[in-house]
Amino acid sequence: MKTVPLLKSAALAVAATLAFVSAAQARTVEAIKKDGKIVIATEGQFAPFNFYQGKQLTGFEVEVAEAxxxxxxxxxxxxxxxxxxxxxxxxGDRWDMVIASHGITEERAKAVTFADPHYCTGGVVVSKGGALKSAADLKDKVVSVQTGTTYLENVKKVAGVKQVKNFPQDTDARAALASGRVDAWVSDKFVALEALGKNPGDGLKIGDFLFVERIASAVAKGNTGLAGEINKALAAIQADGSYARISEKYFKQDIRCAK
Known part of the structure; x- marks a missing residue:
């Protein structure tokens, strides 16, 4: 949503105030270590990154966060x-850390502090039979995406798209394509591969990247001490082979960002 120029400075002031309050409320890494427990939030509806197997929360990001x-x-x-x-x-200090496939964007970075990326990926175009492959193919088409995602932001930037339909969950966006209610679905490459593998009867095929992005966990704005400790731990599990084993388990490849 665009902000009118007159309200922009006021909005920025409010954002700055909220960021200050967040940093003041957030638990420090020292407080977390004293407690012996870190509270981490995720969506739980984004396989293979974070999802439920029965009542058990699992997935690539869940295992990486636990490591x-x-x-x-x-x-x-x-x-x-x-x-x-x-x-x-x-x-609101409801949790210490979020790991849920958030792409790093300038807008999000105004509200939270991102840790180092734990994988790189991108949004791909998915359609029935692979008829639509690129951004150019989306002209005059109806496209489904998940609400609040970079997929939504990037599809809105594509010239000529007839309509963007957003859904609370990515699985709903995929179902809209499978049922013929939209012409294309834009989602994460690895999520799309997982979904298509589990639902071959839908006849969906992956096209080109619409955009690429770095994915990172986040902490409260200004909580750099916690972000720094997360970065050290991430580097350690990437160095000792733990990360590679988790990545191979879910993707048959190492999906860390190239340096």
């Missing part, structure tokens, strides 16, 4: 929440 916490000498208390509420929850 990071173990390196920090901490236990994890998990919270599952709708994607839209995750970053906002950091402001």
């Amino acid at each position: 990071i916490a173990a390196r920090m000498g901490l236990k994890v208390e998990w919270k599952a929440m709708g994607f839209d509420a995750l970053l906002a929850g950091l402001k």
Whole structure:
């Protein structure tokens, strides 16, 4: 949503105030270590990154976060929440960390502090039979995406798209394409591969990247001490082979960002 120029400075002032309050409320890394437990929030509806197997929360990001916490000498208390509420929850000190496939953007970085990326990926165009492959193919088409995501932001930038339909969960956006209610679905490359593998009867095929992005966990704005410890732990599990084993388990490849 665009902000009119007259209100922009006021909006920025409010954002700055909220960021200050968030940093003041957020638990420091020292407080977290004293407690022995870190509270981490994720969506739980974004396979293979974070999802439920029965009542058990699992996935690539869940295992990476637990490996990071173990390196920090901490236990994890998990919270599952709708994607839209995750970053906002950091402001209210509802949890210490969020890991839910958030792409790093300038806008998000105004509200939270990102840790180093834990994988790189991008948004791909998915259509029935692979008829639509590129951004140019989306002209005059209806496209489904998940609410609050970079997929939504980037599809809106594509010239000529007839309509963008957004859904609370990515699985709903995929279902809209499978049922013929939209012409294309834009989602994460690895999520799309997982979904298409599990639903071959839908006849969906992956096209080109619409954009590429770096994915990172986040902490409350200004909580650089915690972000720094997360970065150290992430680097350690990438160095000792733990990260590679988790990545191979879910993707048959190492999906860390190239340096």
